[in-house]
Amino acid sequence: MLPLRPPEKFPKNLQNPKIGTRLKRSRLHYTKSVLRSAHGKLFLSRRLDLLRDRHHHQHSWRKMNFAYADPPYLGQGKKLYGYAMWDDLNTHGEFIKRLHAHFPDGWALSASSPSLPKILPLCPPDVRIGAWVKPFAVFKPNVNPAYAWEPVIFRGGRKRDRKQPTVRDWCSQVITLKKGLTGAKPEQVCEWIIQLLGARRDEDTFKDIFPGTGVFGRVWGNSK
Ligand SMILES: C[S@@+](CC[C@H](N)C(=O)[O-])C[C@H]1O[C@@H](n2cnc3c(N)ncnc32)[C@H](O)[C@@H]1O
Numbered sequence: 001m002l003p004l005r006p007p008e009k010f011p012k013n014l015q016n017p018k019i020g021t022r023l024k025r026s027r028l029h030y031t032k033s034v035l036r037s038a039h040g041k042l043f044l045s046r047r048l049d050l051l052r053d054r055h056h057h058q059h060s061w062r063k064m065n066f067a068y069a070d071p072p073y074l075g076q077g078k079k080l081y082g083y084a085m086w087d088d089l090n091t092h093g094e095f096i097k098r099l100h101a102h103f104p105d106g107w108a109l110s111a112s113s114p115s116l117p118k119i120l121p122l123c124p125p126d127v128r129i130g131a132w133v134k135p136f137a138v139f140k141p142n143v144n145p146a147y148a149w150e151p152v153i154f155r156g157g158r159k160r161d162r163k164q165p166t167v168r169d170w171c172s173q174v175i176t177l178k179k180g181l182t183g184a185k186p187e188q189v190c191e192w193i194i195q196l197l198g199a200r201r202d203e204d205t206f207k208d209i210f211p212g213t214g215v216f217g218r219v220w221g222n223s224k
Contacts, residue, residue, distance in 0.1 A: 064105035064158060066197050068216055069209045070185065071095065074115035080182050093122040099209075100124055106156025106197045110185070116151050127155040128169065130196055132189050136174035158198030167195045181212050190219040 034040045071077075077086025085091045096119075099107050108130075111119045120127075130152040137148040171192035176184050193216075199206050201220065208216040 061203075064199070064204045065103060065207070066105055066157070066199050066204060067099060067103040067107045067207045067209055068109075068190075068193055069095070069099055069107065070110040070183065070212065070216075071210050072183070073110075073112040074118060076112070076183075089118055089122075092119055096122045100155075103207075104156065105204075106154070106158075106199075108152050108154040108193045108196060111151050111153060113147055113149060113151060120153070123153055124155060127153050129153055130192075131170040132192070133170060133172045134175050135172055138175070152193060152196070154193070154196050157196065158200065158204075160198050164198075167192075167198070169196070179213050179215075184213045185215055187215060187219050190216045194220060 035044060071092070072081045072083055072086040074089060074092060075087055078084040096109065099109065100123075109119075109123075110132075116129075120129075131149050132152060133149040135148075137146060139146045171189055173186050173188045173192075176186045194206065197206075199220075206216075206220045208214075208220070211217060
């Protein structure tokens with residue numbers, strides 16, 4: 001093993017602050033010169049490999065906690081659900097901060113396409129955008145082009161290896177009707193969101209923060 005510490009010739013007594021400072025500097029100098037040497041570089045690259053392997057291992061196999069958030073879309077809070085707070089962009093900003101802080105392993109957030117330009121800048125820079133496209137959607141008079149897709153902003157998730165099937169960042173599914181709640185998601189969309197994050201039912205948790213009809217929880221739990 002390559003010595004990373006200076007030899008014992010340095011006095012151990014560090015009580016005198018001046019000696020301490022000098023000592024710290026010499027140690028730093030020694031460490032730097034060791035790390036610059038060929039042995040040091042080899043040592044560092046092995047350490048990095050080790051850390052990368054450990055990270056990969058932890059990232060791939062430890063239990064992960066994910067969340068799906070389907071809050072009222074910006075501007076629809078009061079009108080559709082009686083929660084006016086969601087008509088304020090600040091509420092969405094605060095919510096996204098908390099979502100990100102509480103679920104560092106990964107999360108997905110539904111939004112409407114008109115709100116995307118305002119919601120996206122509130123998200124961390126490493127998010128991706130999935131699209132739920134609706135081959136059948138309600139066409140409103142004088143709304144042309146129709147709003148026939150919804151963004152799903154997502155980040156994190158399990159790393160997948162080459163053997164696992166590639167998940168598309170879009171899902172084509174007709175809207176649900178007569179579920180008793182505007183904005184209820186079809187089962188297939190819930191399953192796609194689970195796949196987007198690569199969540200494993202046998203290991204992970206997946207919290208649905210705005211259950212509504214409870215469809216997401218059923219899809220997550222049913223296929224255990
Ligand atoms: C878009 S819907 C969720 C639909 C759900 N994903 C589904 O597929 O059935 C939003 C839900 O969040 C609820 N909600 C919104 N703001 C809330 C709040 N502050 N506290 C509790 N529930 C809230 C609404 O009542 C509504 O049921």
